[in-house]
Amino acid sequence: MTDASQKTATITRAPALSLGQVLPWVISVIFLVAMPTIFQSNSAITIMNQMMITIVFALSYNMLLGQGGMLSFGHAVYMGVGGFFCMHLMNIVETNELPIPLPVLPIFGGLFGLGLATIVGSFSTRKAGTVFAMISLGIGELIAACSVIITAFFGGEEGMPGDRTYFMPFFGIEFLQQIEVYYLIAFWTVLSTLLMYLFSRTPVGRMANAVRDNPERAEFLGYSARWVRFFSFSAAGFFAGIAGALFAINYEILTETNLSTTQSGVILLIAFLGGVGFFFGPIIGAIVFTLLQSVLSLQSEIWQLYVGALFLATVMYFPGGLAGVLMMHVPAAKFGKLGTLVVPYIKTLVPAIIAIFGLAALMELLFHVRHASAGDDEMTLFWTTFDSHSVLPWIIACVATVGGFWLARLSAPSLREAWHRANTPKGRPA
């Protein structure tokens, strides 16, 4: 999960900014600015807002898991509490007509997340590994349970509503429309992503990696592993608070689900799917997961089963996540042999995808037969409507599954060989 080669490269690199460093940021900013003009519908902007909030949250989670080696089962608490605090701030601004513009609200959310993280981190960061995971779970459950007890702050079961439009207008913008909120969130997403990236380049961010890999050795070098963890933890709390504030601005309500351990589990899933070994991994994870969630949940009732299976497969077979899979191709690209992989990939992946779709179709059929109300035999799958109790769809799904799997297995050895050849420098025997 470590990116050793990349690390040495950063250490020896000259301090001046190169084009390769700046280019990804410029492209992402242009991309974010241009997106609403391409997808203008309200639902698309809603999805993009959610995506950006998830990106900030997932990156802040990865400051713990990926960069600091701390597995947290209660990270949603810092986002949720930061969000709740912003909700109260919104209401205070509304009643007292304070001259605060909305765009600075995330700073307050972040500071509150930071405050909570410093309190919890003061005792939870003593050890990494299982102790940390357990304490984070305990604190997570504790605060989630408090949300129904302390109704003055958490609003009980109804949650805490607010109204973002009562803030002082920001250069004439009152954030009545979704698109204005989009650009506000986009600004904060870019800013906090940049800050988190810069944090990972500071000495304390670098030491977090060292403490993750070998705390004893870091201690021998004179660093306190505990303090290094504490700084990472506090910083992660700060950015989680920012994500909470963005959530508060976007949805104008926070409920107890924002604090729940389910939410903490989801962010672990997102970060791990994207890949915790690379800085950009959680960004990929957040984008892919939000898309999966919004597309699959419309298509299928058992989409969470697919997500769970995908997660487990990632943990078992691709511990580097999506980012790890992408970065696996860097050596081949450096040798200029990436092109030789295209044909073998198509030969193996197309049948594999057919097999997966066939399997999914089988599951959907089974689910429909078991759970649809009696007499309701019609179901729609892959844009075709048919009778789920007839034999033909079952045969088609079975043939697709078995045939696709068989073909994929047949061509897998040639893919392995092509992979090996692509990763061998030119002029050397493969």
Place this chain on the structure above:
Amino acid sequence: MDLVIINLIDGLFYGLLLFMLSSGLTLIFSMMGVLNFAHASFYMLGAYFAYQISMYLGFWMGLLIAPLLVGVVGALVERYGLRRVHQYGHVPELIFTFGLALLIEEVIKFFWGNNLMAYQEPEILKFALFSIGNNAVPAYKVFMIFTSVAIFIGLLYILTRTRIGMIIQAALSYPRTVEALGHNVPLIFMGVFGVGTALAGVAGVLAGPVLGTFPGMAFVLGSIVFVTIVIGGLGSLWGALVASLLLGWLTTFAASSSFPFASILESFGMQRPESLSDSYLRDLWTLTLPQIGPILPYILMVLILVFRPHGLFGKRDV
């Protein structure tokens, strides 16, 4: 007085249920060094398997077969899942079991749906064994208490008095030496994992009719089981027993008492505010012990982890 005895019995029931889960979990931890996040999911699998079997063969066959099935599933998970992830380290193992817990819940929803199953205790045990005051004690609860005590004694006997128990104990502390002596240590690990999950399965079979068989039952109990073994000390069987009973009684007594927190505030000389809705401390004034009962275990665990990281009976840090 009657209420105290009833609470004692209820707490014992809940505590022993917790113990059946935590004993397997703590065994697995001392063996592999990994906390099995999916342990409560095996408990849920036990309840669902038993429900399905009891529809055809009756409750008693369910009690017999379902734990075996769960044990087999657990052993397979260890062999083809955990052993593979083991090479990446402890954190990925924890993440793996977390993912497994998610997946098992979804698979349960896939096959049995979201509703509460009509899984019930057998007709023979559907009567009140005795009553204290006005409260009847169902025979099924007493049966369950005796079953779990029997399991604990059996487990203790096997682990400390038999040859296989000796080998397991040796394999826990010195796996390499035991391997050099010609024992198949990976097989032992697989077996212990299977037995641990089967114990969880037994707990599920027994608790399903009382606590309800629904897809959220693992989630309800899952984190409490963790709390139990952390409080008791990871890897300690006695610690698991003491902590289970402690938590069982703690939560039952908290749930049935009506102690108001306002009396504490008044003893500090604070005045009850005229209109509660304006006060920021209004929740403290209306708070009662049953309300904070569910979070008492977590408070206890955080305190234990901060002040005594190896738990009540544990010999090593978490």
